[in-house]
Amino acid sequence: MNRLFTSLAVIILLTQTWIALRLPKGFYQDSFLLPVLLIALLAAAYLMSRLTQLADRGKFWQRPCQLAVPALFGLMILLVWEAIVRGYDVPLVLMPEPSRVLVTLSNNLPLLWADFQQTYLKAVLAGYLMGCGLGFVTAKLVVRSPFLQKGLLPLGNFMASIPIIGIAPIMVMWFGFDWQSKAAVVVVMTFFPMLINTVAGLRSVDPLHADLMHTYAAGKGQIFFKNQLPQAMPFIFNALKLNSTLALIGAIVAEFFGTPIVGMGFRISAQVGRMNMDMVWATIFVAALAGSLSYGALALLERRVTFWHPSVRREH
C-alpha cells in the first residue's frame, strides 16, 4: 500500500514538473491546471514524511534520506516558483523563474567567482575572524573583572542595537572603497553578539561544578578550560552561527555605499538598476549557498564539540 502511494506521489510530482517546465508560458491563464499544483504539494509532503521515517529507522538509508528531505523541500519551493512565474507569465522585471536564473548563473561563472572572492574570501572572512576573536577575548576579560562586567555589558547591549547600515558609510569614508572597509563593518557587526553570548556562557557555569573544581584545588587555567569553556560552548556556537550569516549580509550591504567594480553587493545594486533580475537572483543564490555552507560547517563542528548538550544528544 505504501509503495503504491509512494509511486503515485512520484508520478504526480514528475507530471507537475513537466507542466511547469515544458508548457508554453501563461498556461494557468487559460487552463485549469492549478489543482495539479496543490495535489503535487500534498504528494511532496507525503514523500518527505516517508523519507523521514526511513531516515529514522534504518542505518543504511539514514544519511542519504537526511539529505534528501531538505533537498526535496527546496525543489518543491523551486517548482512552485517556476510554475507560478511561467504559468501566469510574470514579467522578468518583477520575478525571473529559477530555470532562467540557473542558465544566467552558469553563463557568468567567472564574474560571480570574482565577486565571491572579493566579498566572501576577503571582507567576510577577515572581518568574521577578527570580530569573533575580539569578542571572545573581551568576554574573557569582562568575566574576570566585576568592574568591567558592570560597566561594559550595558554598553555592549547599547552598541549591539546600532544598525550597521549607519556605520557602513562612515567606514567607507575611513577605510576606503576596497574590502578593508567592509571587513571593518563585519568586525563591528560580529563583535557584540560574540561578546554578549560568551559572557552569558561563561557565567552559566553550574555553582556545583565550580565548587567541585574548587575542592579539587584547580588552577585558573584548569577551571577555564575544563569547566567554563565547555559550559560556554553552546552559547559561543550560537553566536558563531548567527555571526556567519550576519557577516555576509553586513559585507554585501556595506558594498552599496561604495566599492570597486567587483563584489556581490556591487553586482546586485548595479544589476537592479539595469533591471537584470536574473543576474540579481544568481548573485543572491551564490550568497545563499556560501552562507548555508559555512553555517552547515559550523553546525557540524558544534555537534562534535558540544556532544554532551541535551539539544545534540537527542533521545527517542
Added chain:
Amino acid sequence: MKPQLKSLTQTQGFAVLTLVLGILVIWYIAALLMNGNQMINMLERTGQSWTYTQVLQGAYSIQRPPLPVPHQVAMELYQSVLNQAVTSRRSLVYHSMITLESTLLGFALGSLLGILIAVGIVHNRTLDASLMPWVIASQTVPILAIAPIVVVVLGSMNLTGVLPKAMISMYLSFFPVVIGMVKGLRSSDKLHSELMMTYNASRQQFFWKLRWFSAQPYLFASLKIAISAALVGAIVAELPTGAQGGLGARLLSGSYYGQTVQIWAALVMSALLGWALITLVGMAERLVLRRRGLTR
C-alpha cells in the same frame, strides 16, 4: 567616609560612567587626529601656513568632519529633537516614530512566526528534517537586495506603506527566535522529561508543563536579538523603498550630502531607540523569570 566611597565605586552607574568617560576622551583625541589631518591638508592645499593652535581650534568645529565630536552630535540631537515640532520633517522624533511603527509590527509578526515554526520543528520530524536547513538558508539572502523586490511585488498586490517595511523586519527577526526556541524546547532537563514520561504525560502536557518553561530563558535571549534585528530591518527597509521619513531615510540623506553630523545624530537616535526596546524586553524577561528564581 571611606566605606561610603568604596560602596560608591562598586555601583554599576560608576562603572558605566567611568567607561563612558574613557571612551569620550579617546573619541576627542581620535577626532583631533583625524579632523586635524584634514585641516592640515586643507590649509596646505590653499598654500597657507598653519600653526598647531589653529589646527586645535579647527579640529572641533570644521564643517563635515570625518569624525564629529560628541558635543557636535549632541547639539544636532538637541536641535532636531527639542527645537522642532514633533510633526516637523526636521524632527528626529518624527522619523523615529515612523521607524518604530514598522519595527514593532515586524517584531510582533516575526516572533509569532518564529515560535510557531520552532514548535512545528520540535514536534514534527518531517518539518525538522525539511524546514530547518531552509530557515537558515533564508538568512543568508542579503536583505537589502531583496527589499526593493519585496516592495515591488507587494506594491503590485496593492500593499504599500508600513507593511513592506514590517515584512523586512519580520524576515530578519523570525530567525533568532526559531534558533533559540528550537534549542530551548529541546533543552528540558532529562530527569524532568523522564518524570513526565513516568506520569504518562501527553504531548500537549509535555509541551505546556515542561518544554514551554525550559524554553523561556532561550526565548527571551532570542527576543532581545530579534527586536534589535527588527529595528535594523526597518531602517534598512527605509533605504531602497524611497521612504520619505524614518531614521533610515535620514541616514541616507546624511550620507548623500556628506552631512556626517546628521549621520551620527540619526545613528545615536536609533541606538537609543534600540536600547529602549531591548530594555523593555529585558523587563518582561525579569518579570516572567523572577517567579521561577531564574534571575540572578
